[in-house]
Amino acid sequence: MRTNYLILLLLGIVLGSCKNEPEKFVVERPEESRFTKVTLVERLDEPMEFEVLQDGRIIFIERKGKIRMFDPTTGLVTDIGAIPVYFEAEDGLLGLAKDPDFYNNHWIYLYYSPQGQESINRLSRFTLVSDILDPDSEAVLLEIPHFRGCCHSGGSIEFDSKGNLFLSLGDDTTPFESDNYNPIDERPGRPENVDAQRSSSNSNDLRGSILRITPQPDGTYSIPEGNLFPEGTPNTRPEIYVMGNRNPFRISVDPKNGFLYWGEVGPDAQSDSLRRGPRGHDEVNQAKKAGFYGWPYFVADNKPYWYYDFEKQESVFAYDPAAPVNHSPINTGVNLLPPAQKAMIWYPYADSEEFPILGSGGRNAMAGPVYYHDLFLASDVKFPKYYHGKLFIYDWMRNWVFTVQFDENGDFAGLEEFMPTTQFDKPIDMQFGADGALYVLEYGTYWNSQNDDSGIYRIEFNPGNRKPIARGSADVRQGAAPLQVQFSSAGSMDLDGDNLTYEWDFYGDGSSTSREADPTFAFDRAGEFNTILTVRDPSGLQSQAVIPVAVGNEPPVIQVNWQGNRSFYWGKPTLPYQVDVQDKEDGFISENDVVVTWDFLEEGFDKIIAEMGHQQTESSGQLLGQNLLVKSGCNACHGLENASVGPSYKAVAERYSANPEAPKMLLQKVTNGGAGVWGERLMPSHAHLKEGDIIQMIDYVLSLSPQSAVSQKNRLGISGEVTLDQHRTQGTYLLTASYQDKGANGIPPILRREQLVLRHPLVLAANAEYFQGTAKANFENSRLVKFTEDKSYIGFERVDLKYVGEIRLSIDPNRRTGWFEVRQGRPDGILLGKSEVLSNDLRSEAETGKWFEVSIPIENSSEVTDLYLVFQTETGVDIWGSFLLKTVYFDGRN
Template sequence: MKSLFAIILFSAMLTIFSSCQTEEEKFVTEKPEDSRFTKVALVEKLDEPMELEVLSDGRVIFIERKGKVKMYEPSNGGTKEIGFLNVYFDGEDGLLGLAKDPGFDKNNWIYLYYAPVGPVSINRLSRFTLVEDMIDMSSEKIMLEIPHFRGCCHSGGSIEFDHKGNLFLSLGDDTTPFESDSFNPIDERKGRPENVDAQRSSGNSNDLRGGILRITPQADGTYTIPEGNLFPVGTPDTRPEIYVKGNRNPFRISVDQKNGYLYWGEVGPDATKDSLQRGPRGYDEVNQAKKAGFFGWPYLIANNKPYWYYDFDKQQSIFEYDPKAPVNNSPNNTGVKQLPPAQPAFIWYPYADSEEFPQLGSGGRNAMAGPVYYHDLFPKTEVKFPKYYHGKLFIYDWMRNWIFTVTMDENSDLDSMERFLPTVVFDKPVDMQFGPDGSLYVLEYGTYWSAQNDDSGLYKIEFSAGNRKPVAKAAADKNQGAAPFTVQFSSAGSMDFDEGDSLLTYGWDFEGTGKIQSKERNPTFTYEKTGIFKPTLTVTDNEGKIDTYQLEVTVGNEPPVITIQMDKNQSFYWENPVLDYQVTVTDREDGVIPMDKIMVTWDYLKNGFDRVEAAEGHQQEMPSATLLGQNLTVKSGCNACHGIDNPSIGPSYASVAVKYENNPEGKNYLVQKITNGGGGVWGERQMPSHSHLPKGDIESMVDYVLSLSPNKQSNPKNRIAAQGVLNLNQHAKRDLNGTYLLTVSYQDKGANEIAPILRREQVVLRNPMLLAADADYFEGTAKANWQDTKMVKFTESRSYIVFNGIDLREVKKMVFSLDPNKKSGWFEVRVGGVDGKLIGKTPVLSEENRPKSKQTKWFDYSLKIEETNGREDLYIIFHTETGVDIWGSFLMNTVRFKPD
C-alpha cells in the first residue's frame, strides 16, 4: 500500500510540476507542436526569388532571378524595388546570390552574384552601396569575374558571411549532365564542347568553378585570402580563394555563426541505378566542412562511392577512383594532378528510398542547407524559436518541399534528424534565414521552374510559447463624403491563432475620442459633424491580448462624380475606328460643372500603359501624355525619395519642375542627373545613379516631373473638349502594345474646411490581342518564362486567370493561343466569378486534335461567346481529367477578342 501511495503521490507531484513549468523550460527538451508556429505571408507571387537577407530592423532584401532587387518593409507591409541589374537569365543563370555586409548598418554594402548581359560569358561578384534604400549602380565594386558556359548548367551562386567577416561564394561545375548517361561527366575527347568534362572545373585546383570560395572583402572593394583555405597562397597551379573543391552544384550554403563550419546542399546527378562499369546512381548531399577540403566530384559521390574512369572513345571503364588519392589526368586540367583526399558527405540520399536516411522519403531531389539556430544569439522576443532547436541545422529540399532539423553531438557530428512542421505546406523553399527577432524567414520559389509562380513568396515563421496576440484588420466601404456621412465598417480578416475567431471581442472608436462606441463586428456609423476622423478597431482575445487597426475618414466634402459616355466598346479597338464621346461632372457642393472646367486629355502610348491609381486627396491634375513617365517613376522607386507636392528625402517633383521648366537645358540636365546620380543642389543627400535604366525611360520620367509644375497644369497640349469625336489612327497594324488613353479629371473647390478632392476616370483602349500573362488575377497558375516572353501554365484543374472590367460589347468570339504540352483539357469562359454565368466553352483540347498544319509551338482555338453589355470580370477557367505535373502543363500564350 505504501508503495502504491508513493507512486500516486509522485505522479501527482510530477503533474503539478509539469503544469507549473514555464514555457521557456517546457520547450528545452520537449518538441513544440506544429500549432505553436505561425507561418505569416509577407509578400507573394514573386518572379523567381533566389536569396534573402534580413536586416537588423526587420526589413528584408531579396532578389529575383531576372535582375530585380526588392525590399520588404514591415512598417507598412509594402514591397518596393530598390535596384535592377540587366542580367542574362537563360538556363540557370541570372541574379543568383545576395548577402549583406557584416557592417551593413554602418556602410550599407550588399554583395550580388549575377550574370551580366553582354558578349562575354561570365558571372560576376560585386559589391554595391545602398543610398536611401536604393542601390547606387555607380557604386559597383567588381570583386570577381568567373567564366561560365552560358545556356547550361550548374551556376551555384549562393553567398554567405561567417562571424569573422569572411565571404563564402558557391560555384557550380558549369558542366552539362546530358552527355554522360547521367553519371560523372569526364569526357576528355578532343573536339568536344568544353562543358562536358567537369575535371576542367570541379577537379581543377586552378579553376574557381565547382568549388566554394572563402575571401575577406576589404573596404576598397578588393579582397584578401584568409588563413586555412585549401591551397595556401603561392602554391603553383592553384587558386588561393578556394575553400572547398569537388562540387557539382552547391546551390545553397550556410555558415555556422559560432564555429564557422560550412554547410551546403549538393544537387547530384540523375542516374537511377548503380552501374557495375560506370559507378553509383545519383545522390543529393548535404555537406559539412569543418575545415578546407576536397569533396569528390566528379570522381566520387555520397559517402565516397567511387565512379569509374570511363574512356568515351573506346566506351570502356578502366579503373575505379581512389577516395584517398584522387588524380586528375584530364587534358583539360590546368591545375595539380594529385588532389587532396576526398571527404564523404554529411547526409546523402537518392531518388529511391534511402537506406541510411529513410525519413527523407523518395522522389525528385534538390538538397539545400539552411542556418544553424542558436537560441542565445537572439534577444528575448515573443516569436523567437525555443531552446529545443538550439544548435540544430536546418536543411531543406526544393523538390520534396520538406524542412528537416539535424541534431549534432558535441563534435558537430550527425546524431539524428526530424521533420520540421510536417503539417505546414512549403512550395519549393529556396532560401531561409533567422531574423533579428529569432523568427525564421523563408523564401519560396513556387511550383514550376523558370516561372512566375502564384505560390511563390516571402514568409515569416514565428513561434509562440504561450498565448498569441490577435490580428486586427479593418476596412470602410468609403472614406470621403459630405455630412451626414454613413460608413459601413468591416473587421474582415481579423483573427486569433489560439482560440479561434469566434472568441474575439471587437471595439470601435469611430471619432477618436478614446471611448468604445460599438462592439459589433461590422458596424455602421453616421458622422454628423465635419472633420477628419481616425476610426480605430481594437480586437481582444479571451486572455486580454489586443491588437488595433486605424483608418481615416474625411467628412464635409463630397467627391465629384465623373461620367464618360461612349457609343462603342470601352476596352478594345479594332482597325481605325471613330468614337463619339461625352463627359459630364457633377459635384454636390459645386453643382453641375461647366465643360470648360473639366480637364479631358487624349493620348496614344506606343509602349502601353500600366494603370497607376492617384493617391487619395492628390492635388495635381495630370495630363495623360505624361502617364508613361509617371508609371516609370513608380517602377524605378523614385517615389520612395520624392513626393509630388511635398519634399521627402529629396525635393518634391513640383519644386524640381518650377526650378527647371524655363531652362532650355533643364530637361537634358535632369536626364544626366538621374542617370549619373549625385547631390548638392537640394541638400547633402545623394541621389543614386539610375544608369541601368534606358535613356528613353529617363526622358519620359523627366517629362512627367516637368509636367507637374503648377504653371503647366491649366492647358496641356493634348487637352480636348468634353464632347466630341475620337480618332484612333495612330497605331501601326502590328503594334500590340499601343494604347489609347482618355483621361478625365476634376478637382472640386473644397467645402467646410475640407481640402479639395481630385477625381480621375480613364478609358483605356487596347489592342484586342492580350497576353495571358498580363491578366489581372491568377489562381492555380504559373507564369512560365520562355525566350523573351511569358505564357501561363495551368497547373491544376479549375485553375484560372481573370481579366478585370472587360467591356464585352461587340465581342462575339475569343481566340486562345494554346500549347497542350502533352496534356489535355478544356476551357470555360465565365463572367462575374469562377462559378458565374457561362458564356463560352471549348471541347477537350489536346496534342492529338490540334491543327496538323501548324508547325509553331502554339495553335489558335476560336470560341464563340455570348455577347454581354457593359464591363465584366472575365474568368478563363481550365479543366482537365488527365491531370498535370511539374513538367507537363497546359499553356496559354494570348487571348484575342473579336467582333465577328
C-alpha cells in the first residue's frame, strides 16, 4: 500500500511539474529559442494591413488595390476583391479593419485613394458575400481632401472594445521645402501643402490627426463622448480624437483600457538649429484621453520649433507647449490650441540619449498590439504571461521589435527588444490571433515594389520540449575528386538538455550515410551535392542542416606577397607587392585574368564587404559602396534595375556616367535631398550619412553603366609598387586580388579573392571586435569604452604585430586605479605587455579632466593574432565605470 502511495505521489509531482512549467514564464523572460517564426505566405505585392480571423484565415490588402485572403488549411492565397485606386507616392489602398461584429455582418472597412481626378482619400465600409467583396455594398463614411503626389497619408484603422473606429491621417504636407524642420511656410502665393498649420494644428481639418467615430448600421457614424472638441464647438471637427500628428502610419488600441498608441514618423533634420528648432525624431505615443500632440510646433518631449518667417528668413519666437497658437493665414480652426502632450518614446537618426537601446539609422516608428494573456484560450502557441499588458512596437526601417512595459498607472516603465537575432524585413503590421500567437506582416526590402521577402508570418511560443538545433560544417566544400571532407556537428544542441542522435546523408540521396557525430567521407565522383545532417531528440523532434559540397573543381589559390605590416601603415611609404595565383585545372594563368585593385577609403573600412559576393571586374571600393547602400536603407526606394519610389541605380548610372561632374553633383543631391530630376518624386536629405560613405555609394552606382570607367580606374598589374600617400590623418587602403577559374568537370567557375587591409594605426577603442564587461558611451562627440568590472576587456581581430613596438592608450582613470595587460590570442593568452598602475594620482592638477597617454611596450612578434586589452583593478569599480578608453595607437618600430 505504501509503495502504491509513493508511486502516486511521484506521478503527481511529475504531472504537476509538467502542467505548471509555463508558469515560470510569468516573470521570467523566455529565451528567444522558445519562439519560432513560421512562414505562412511570401512574395506579396506591397502589403499594408491585415486582419487575422478566428479560424486562422487572414484578410490582407495590397497598396495597388487588392483585397486578399490566406487560408491556412490549404496554404493558398486568393483574391477576394479589388478596388481601383490611385497608388502613386504614398497613396493607394492603405487601411483595413474588420467590424467588431464581423462574424455576423461580414463588414470590413477600407481606407483608400479612389481613382479619378478628385484628390481625396476615402473611408468606406464593404460587405463580404461568401468571402468575396461586394463592390456594390460600399457605404462611404468619410472623404478627406489629400494633395496627391507627395506625402504623409497615414491610413491605419483600428477598433476599440466599445465599437469605436480610429483612423490615422497624415499631415498631407511637403516637408522638404522647410529644410526638414517644421513646415510652416505662410508666404502668399505658395502652395497650401507647404504649411502643416492648415492640417495638423487646424481644429477644423481632419488631416494630421487620429479620428474616433462610432460607425452605425446605416453607413453613417456618430461621435463618442470624450473626443478633443465637443460637438457644436465652433471651428472644430468633432471626429478628432488626437491632433498635432505628422504621419501616424500605424496605430493600435489597448483592448482593455482603450489607450491609443501610434508610431509617428518624424521630420528629417539632422541636427538641432539654434534658431529653427530640434533635429528630427520619430515618436511612439500614448493617448489615455484626447489631446494635442504638438506637430508642427513641437517634437519628441515637446522640444519647441521656432516661428520662422520664410519671407524675411528670420526666426521670431519659439513656440510655447503650454499655450500653442496657430496664426497661419490659412488656418480655419481655433487659434489657441490645447497644451501640447509629450511623446512617450522618441529617437533621432543618431543614437538616442534617452532611449539608447533603440540604436541609430533610418527610422519609421510603428505601434503594434498590447498583449493580454487572459484574452486568448489555451493553445500550443500562445504567448506567455511574461508579456501580459505589454505593448509591441516596431520600426519599419530598423527592422526591430520591442516591447514596452508600463507601471501601475499605465505610464512608460521600460523597453526590451523582442527576438533580437530574428530577421524582420520591413514589418508593417502586427496583431495577435485567436490562438495567442503573434502574426507579423512584412513589406519587404524595396518601397513601391513587389518583394520576394515580403510575407505573413506567425510567431509561436513553445513552453515545453523544443526542437533540437542542427549545425553542420565541413573543413572543405569545394575541390577535385576524390575529395575527402571532415564533417562536424559542432554547435548542434538541444536547448532542453536532451541527448541527440546524428545522421549524415553525404550525397543527399540516401546512398551513403553515417551515424557518427563528426564523420570523415571521401566523395569519389564529380557533382554538386547537398550533404544533410539530421539531429533528433529522444521524443523524435528533429531539425536539419544542409552543407553544399561541389566535387570536381579545385578552387584557385591566391597569395599576396607583401613586405610590410599587414594590418597598419606608418607614414607614406612606397612598398612592393606580388600576386601569385595557382589553379589545378586551369594550368597557365594569364596576367589579364587576375584582377588586382588598389583602393583608398577615407572614412575607414566597413567589414561587411568581406562576406558579400562580387564580380570579376568589381573593385573592393565598389563592393563597399554596394553594401553601404543596403546598410543605409537606400534600397527601400531604389532597385538595381527596376524603378521604385526613385529611379533604378542602373538608370542613374546611364544618365550620369559620362558626366565628369556627376560625382560632385550627386554628392550634393544625396546629402541635401530634393526633387525634379526624376519627376515630382521627393528624396529626403541624407546628411546623417558620412560624406565618405556617400561617395562610395555614388561610385558603385556609376560603375553600373557599361560606359563607366569607375570599375577600371583602380586596377593594377599582378606585381609592382603602391604608395600610401592618399591619407591626411586617417583612412584605409585595400589591395585586392581576385581570380575566377574556368570551371571543370561540370562544376561552375569558382571565384576567390584575397584582400590586404591596411588601416591607420590610431583606432577607436569603440571599434574593437570583442567586448566583455564594458559599455560604450558617447562623450564630447567621441565614442568611448567604459571598463565596468575587473578583468573586463576589448579585443581586436587578426592584428599583425610585425614592426609594432608599443601600444599607446588614451585614457581617463575616472577616480579609480588599475592597469592594462596586452594578451595574445585570448583574454588569458600569452602576456605581451603590461602598463604601469594607473590612477588620477599620476596626473597633475592642471591635467585633471584631460585625456592622457599610457605607453605599453610589447615583445617582438611577427604573429597575426587576435589581440586583447584586459583591464584589471584592485580598487573596485563604481556605477560610472572605472576607466574610460578613447583610442588605441599601434606604434611602429623604426
